[in-house]
Amino acid sequence: MSRAHTVLVAEDKALTRDWMVRALKAAGYDVVAVSNVPEGAVAIETHMIDVAFLDLGLADGDGRDLLDRLHAVAPEVPVVIATANDTATSAVELLRRGAYDYVVKPIGPNQLLRLVERGIELCAARRALSVLRDARDRDRRGWDVGETSRMRTIESLVNRFAPTEAGILIQGESGTGKEVVARALHERSDRAEGPFVAINCAAIPSNLLESELFGHEKGAFTGAMSMRRGLLELAHRGTLFLDEVTSMPMEMQAKLLRALQEFRFRRVGGQNEISVDVRVLAASNQSVVQAIEEGSFRMDLFYRLCVLTIELPPLRERGVDIPCFIERFIGDYREKTGTSVTGVTEAALWALCRYRWPGNIRELRNTVERALIFATGEDRIDLAHLPDVVRAAALPGDAPPGDAPPDDAPPGPPGDAMGAPTLPRPQGPLPAEGVDxxxxxxxxxxxxxxxxxxxxxxxxxxxxxxxxxxxxxxxxxxxxxxxxxxx
CATH class of the missing domain: 1.10.10 (Arc Repressor Mutant, subunit A)
Known part of the structure; x- marks a missing residue:
């Protein structure tokens, strides 16, 4: 059972403190409530705080003292400072000191819960960066797909499956890291010293795929000016990775099956059989079972390729991994270009973590590299450096960015409970009395x-x-x- 998030509330006015505690507990949070600086100092030392809500004007001291104490022991914890004084100077000073946000009293329950909810997500993102730094010290050769518990489970499967010779099918959406997992399987196997050869079956025209896989003899077809070894032959004593295997034409599937049954084949236009020692890994961004049911993929080839299966989740289900990838991509770019950019602002990180990433890790990498180009000469990526669709993820509201239909999209079908994913468009002018x-x-x-x-x-x-x-x-x-x- 996962630990409930803990909120520290430092407020010396009993009535205010009590309603804040009630509101937070009703929302499912654990609350540590204190009324002065000494109590706050003890709470910081004895509890794992996820978000802190500190009154600037405590009776026996200053909320700044607790801000400094908390960041000394847990710099990743977001701190919201509440004050009765609405001055720009105070706000800037507190934000520079490390506060996550600054609010002017009085505040209501909804505002409190919004601040805490956003703070929880930011805290998780910051802690994920620490996990990544620790992970860099571990020997995890070839592993580059994330730090969540779900991905640690997949890493465990990789470690268990790699030493075997079994065929493995890796399934996941485009951009989730299927080839990375395939490389990790290869590099942790007894074939690690041999070649890793990858082919994207969807990227090769069907009339050329046979030649790519099996090679060809001189004169086998127009343009075959010399003998050429195929990828299956080049992967001898190593691993052949067939990406997007469900895109392979049925005729080619039959030829591949024959080759894999005895690991013997002929080059196109050749007479002599060639023997190979190769392990075959396959991947698909579609359901192979569904492809079999639709008649576009051979069941016997499926059983040959898929003794074991690894399912990769999309990036939108692994939000805590996003800061890890961002830091890694920035580091890679700095090594290549010497850029001055070292990180991202909290506003940019918030947007990057909220965006849905339909293109998964590949889209995230491209977005970060694009932002790094626009941020040339600065020290951090900011919101202005991100694409519009990603910036939109930082706007208020819970609708997944990029999922809302265009203005001229037809409404959902009548009677469909989930057929209208957006608020209805307002009709006519705004009422004179306004709206709530x-x-x-x-x-x-x-x-x-x-x-x-x-x-x-x-x-x-x-x-x-x-x-x-x-x-x-x-x-x-x-x-x-x-x-x-x-x-």
Whole structure:
């Protein structure tokens, strides 16, 4: 069972402190409440704090003292300073001192919970960077796909599967790191000293794929001016990686199956059989089982290639890995170019962590490298250096960036509980008396959460996936709106 997030509240006014504690506990947080600096110092030493909410004007001291103490022992913890004085000078000074945010009293429960929720995500991102730094000291040759517990499980599978000679199918969306996993399997196997040869079956025209895999003899076809070894032959005593294997034509699948049954084949136009000692790994961004059912992939080839399976999750399900990848990509770019950029601002990190990354790790790398070019001469990547679609992820609201339909998109089908993923477009002019926008959004959000839970028969994990939320984010909204969930 995962640990509840802990919020430190330092407030000397009992009434204010009490309602903050009640609101936070109702949202599922553990709360450590103190009224003065000495109590705060003890709390910092004895609790693992995830977010701190500090009153600047404590009766016996200054919230700055606790800010300094907390950052001395846990610099990754975001600190929100609350004050009754709305001065730009104070705000700038506190932010420079390391505060995550600065708010002017009075504040309400909704603002408190928003600040804490964002702080929790930022804390997780900062801690992920520490995990990456520790990981650099470990010998994990060839491993470059992430630090989450889910990826550690996959690393365990890689370590277990690598020494075997079994065929392995790696499945995952485009850009999730399938070739990286294949290389790790090769480099941790007894074939590590041999070649690793990769081919993208989707990138080779079908009329050339046979020649690429098996090679050809001189004169085998027009343009074959000399003998050429194929990739299967070049992978002798090593590993052949067939990426996007479901794109291979059926005729070619039959020829590959014959070659893999005895590891003997003929070059195109050749008469002599060639024997090879090779391990074959395969990958696909589509369901191979579905391809078999549709008749586009051979079942016998599937059983030859797929003794074991590794499933890679998309990057949107591994948010804590994003800061790790960002730091790695910046480091790689600095080594190549000597750029002055050393990191990202918190605003940029927030947007990068909130974006959905349909192109996964590959898209993230391209985005970071693009931002590094625009940030030339500066020390950090900022929001202005990111593409519009990524910057939009930092805007208020919970809708997954890039998922909303264009303005002229038709509405969802009538009667479909999830058929309208965006708020309805306003009709006519704004009423003279105005509208309660927050209440409208809250009602819409409550309705969508209820419909998602209804569609999934109360399964919160599936409902969260439908809404583009984490399970904790969904649970917070269920409690916030007191939504009944089926047992």
């Amino acid at each position: 926008l927050k209440a409208m959004i809250a009602r819409w959000e409550q309705d969508m959460v209820g419909k998602a839970l209804e569609r999934t028969a109360g399964n919160q994990t599936q409902a969260a996936r439908l809404l583009g939320l984490t399970r904790d984010e969904l649970r917070y909204r269920v409690e916030k709106y007191a939504i009944a969930v089926e047992a």
